[in-house]
Amino acid sequence: MAKNVWVFCEQRDGELQSVAIELLGVARELADKVNEKVVALLLGDGVSAKANDLVAYGADEVRVVDHANLKHFVTEYYAQAVTQLVKANDPNVVLFGATSIGRDLAPRLSARLHTGLTADCTKLEMDEAGNLFMTRPAFGGNLFATIICPEHRPQMSTVRPGVMKKPEFDGARKGDIIQETINWDDSKAVVKVVEEVKETKNVEKIEDAKILVSCGRGVKDVAPAFDVAKKVKGTVSSSRSLVDSGIIEHARQVGQTGKTVRPQAYLAFGISGAIQHLAGMEESEYIVAVNTDVNAPIFKVANLGIVADANAVLKQLDKIL
Amino acid sequence: MKIIVCIKQVPNTTEIKIDPVKNTLIRDGVPSIINPDDKTAIEVALQLKEKHGAEVVVLTMGPMQAEKALREALAMGADEAYLLSDRAFAGSDTLATSTIIAAAVKKLGADLVLCGRQAIDGDTAQVGPQIAEHLGIPQITYAAAVDYDAEREVLVVKRQFEDRYQTLEAKGLCLVTVLSTLGTPRYMNVWDMVAQDEKEIGIITFADLDLDKANIGLSGSPTKVKSTATKQFDKTIETVELDPEGAARAIVDALKARHLI
Numbered sequence: 001m002a003k004n005v006w007v008f009c010e011q012r013d014g015e016l017q018s019v020a021i022e023l024l025g026v027a028r029e030l031a032d033k034v035n036e037k038v039v040a041l042l043l044g045d046g047v048s049a050k051a052n053d054l055v056a057y058g059a060d061e062v063r064v065v066d067h068a069n070l071k072h073f074v075t076e077y078y079a080q081a082v083t084q085l086v087k088a089n090d091p092n093v094v095l096f097g098a099t100s101i102g103r104d105l106a107p108r109l110s111a112r113l114h115t116g117l118t119a120d121c122t123k124l125e126m127d128e129a130g131n132l133f134m135t136r137p138a139f140g141g142n143l144f145a146t147i148i149c150p151e152h153r154p155q156m157s158t159v160r161p162g163v164m165k166k167p168e169f170d171g172a173r174k175g176d177i178i179q180e181t182i183n184w185d186d187s188k189a190v191v192k193v194v195e196e197v198k199e200t201k202n203v204e205k206i207e208d209a210k211i212l213v214s215c216g217r218g219v220k221d222v223a224p225a226f227d228v229a230k231k232v233k234g235t236v237s238s239s240r241s242l243v244d245s246g247i248i249e250h251a252r253q254v255g256q257t258g259k260t261v262r263p264q265a266y267l268a269f270g271i272s273g274a275i276q277h278l279a280g281m282e283e284s285e286y287i288v289a290v291n292t293d294v295n296a297p298i299f300k301v302a303n304l305g306i307v308a309d310a311n312a313v314l315k316q317l318d319k320i321l
Numbered sequence: 322m323k324i325i326v327c328i329k330q331v332p333n334t335t336e337i338k339i340d341p342v343k344n345t346l347i348r349d350g351v352p353s354i355i356n357p358d359d360k361t362a363i364e365v366a367l368q369l370k371e372k373h374g375a376e377v378v379v380l381t382m383g384p385m386q387a388e389k390a391l392r393e394a395l396a397m398g399a400d401e402a403y404l405l406s407d408r409a410f411a412g413s414d415t416l417a418t419s420t421i422i423a424a425a426v427k428k429l430g431a432d433l434v435l436c437g438r439q440a441i442d443g444d445t446a447q448v449g450p451q452i453a454e455h456l457g458i459p460q461i462t463y464a465a466a467v468d469y470d471a472e473r474e475v476l477v478v479k480r481q482f483e484d485r486y487q488t489l490e491a492k493g494l495c496l497v498t499v500l501s502t503l504g505t506p507r508y509m510n511v512w513d514m515v516a517q518d519e520k521e522i523g524i525i526t527f528a529d530l531d532l533d534k535a536n537i538g539l540s541g542s543p544t545k546v547k548s549t550a551t552k553q554f555d556k557t558i559e560t561v562e563l564d565p566e567g568a569a570r571a572i573v574d575a576l577k578a579r580h581l582i
């Protein structure tokens with residue numbers, strides 16, 4: 001019978017991606033529900049040393065494929081490795097980060113393994129029988145649908161970065177690290193990587209910020225927001241409207257088509273709180289909303305709601321900080 | 322070169338409303354459009370056609386109304402259009418959908434298959450890679466640039482990631498999913514729309530394809546929708562009206578109380 005919760009632990013240049021750690025957290029909860037193991041898959045070239053970290057974040061077992069074929073992300077090689085491991089071990093669940101890698105690999109695997117895949121889940125739950133309930137936004141975030149995959153295994157889903165909480169690092173945890181070998185079929189890997197170029201953008205990462213000073217269409221001038229962010233050691237983020245109008249770069253956008261954030265404080269200035277925006281920030285520890293409209297939906301998720309002119313408040317904050 | 326472009330007709334999600342009682346979509350009056358990423362895929366195909374000569378075939382699965390999307394693609398310059406429509410296809414999830422589309426691609430024959438990266442109504446980005454796997458051909462997703470090197474007969478694709486890009490080369494039949502940021506779809510005028518009226522749209526049904534009913538439609542879909550819900554928010558807070566000074570002070574106090582500043 002299919003057993004255990006697997007996590008495809010994405011790494012880039014040997015660095016574990018935060019979404020991999022976040023997935024180990026939710027995998028732990030799911031596995032504990034049915035007393036099964038969390039198994040981390042670590043694929044790459046020269047990545048074995050990272051296996052201990054995956055144990056510390058909650059894996060009971062790490063299956064490592066360390067091979068030159070996996071140096072760059074190449075769909076076919078990654079698909080071959082995961083397929084062989086899945087077929088040999090029959091996991092009940094396999095989770096992937098909903099990144100440009102996970103969203104390429106997971107559907108390929110779902111067709112190869114002939115099983116279901118649910119994209120961009122925001123909630124995962126399991127019943128005693130090991131059935132996974134996968135909740136995701138549908139129709140532009142206006143609805144939430146809970147999806148099941150009753151008759152096929154493994155049950156697979158992708159989860160976007162930032163949606164699940166990162167588990168604690170516990171260096172004392174023990175787990176098994178297993179080196180795997182794959183029978184590669186080079187004849188299938190016909191796409192050649194000519195070059196891979198890292199794009200170092202100078203944008204601060206909003207998903208790592210402790211405090212976000214977030215601006216919406218109600219903010220007429222974003223300069224004071226940047227000053228305030230600097231003073232509180234935070235970062236500026238925004239709603240989509242300022243991104244669409246070219247005032248703020250897309251990397252700072254919060255929401256369903258931007259990033260999911262959970263800072264310790266999210267300060268929303270002149271943001272109405274459309275459902276697609278809320279989807280990206282409602283899990284923040286503490287939410288402050290400043291809006292002139294007392295009926296703005298953002299107030300429904302705020303811990304501190306202030307009816308005031310956002311521009312004047314930002315200027316005043318800049319002054320007193 | 323024969324290029325098949327797989328497109329989807331989607332409701333314009335910016336105008337979607339939900340029936341708060343029944344939790345269903347109110348489709349009445351919501352305009353349907355060609356999914357934006359798919360429209361760019363059509364544009365890519367037409368540019369390859371202009372540069373290297375190609376036959377551009379558009380393919381969609383959907384109800385008969387999806388013919389409108391195909392007509393628009395023909396007006397843009399596509400040569401042929403096919404609609405996959407059959408009651409046996411209804412209720413298909415992404416895997417079942419990809420099974421059907423792959424069978425149609427196989428029947429029509431192609432040298433290159435293009436899809437949009439994802440559709441705005443489902444946002445899954447799954448059908449493209451799944452079609453590729455069913456056909457046993459390579460996939461390149463998240464394409465930010467697509468070119469064909471006629472001399473070496475290779476497709477050259479810039480594959481975008483969050484923090485990097487790859488330049489990839491593929492020889493032979495493959496499937497590429499493109500980002501709408503790759504290019505702006507061409508504008509079509511009334512004359513294009515009138516001119517395409519002459520063209521016929523091919524209808525492909527279950528009977529035309531080599532398909533097993535066990536793998537398609539609602540019953541052939543591994544995933545099922547168990548329930549749907551609208552979002553509920555449980556926080557109840559008081560909203561306070563403050564002057565700018567008072568507001569700034571309240572925010573600073575709140576951050577201090579949480580030891581954040």
Ligand SMILES: Cc1cc2nc3c(=O)[nH]c(=O)nc-3n(C[C@H](O)[C@H](O)[C@H](O)COP(=O)(O)OP(=O)(O)OC[C@H]3O[C@@H](n4cnc5c(N)ncnc54)[C@H](O)[C@@H]3O)c2cc1C
Nearest residue numbers: 216217218239240255256257258270272274276292293310
């Ligand atoms: C498929 C889809 C995906 C989407 N993805 C995202 C996403 O990822 N992120 C996102 O943010 N949006 C997204 N959107 C768009 C979303 O629906 C909203 O349109 C958008 O979030 C609105 O941005 P806003 O709140 O800045 O602007 P508005 O909705 O225009 O709100 C402006 C607010 O500012 C207030 N205001 C005006 N003047 C002042 C003032 N002087 N002081 C204080 N307040 C003032 C107004 O009362 C209003 O509440 C998506 C939409 C769709 C259909």
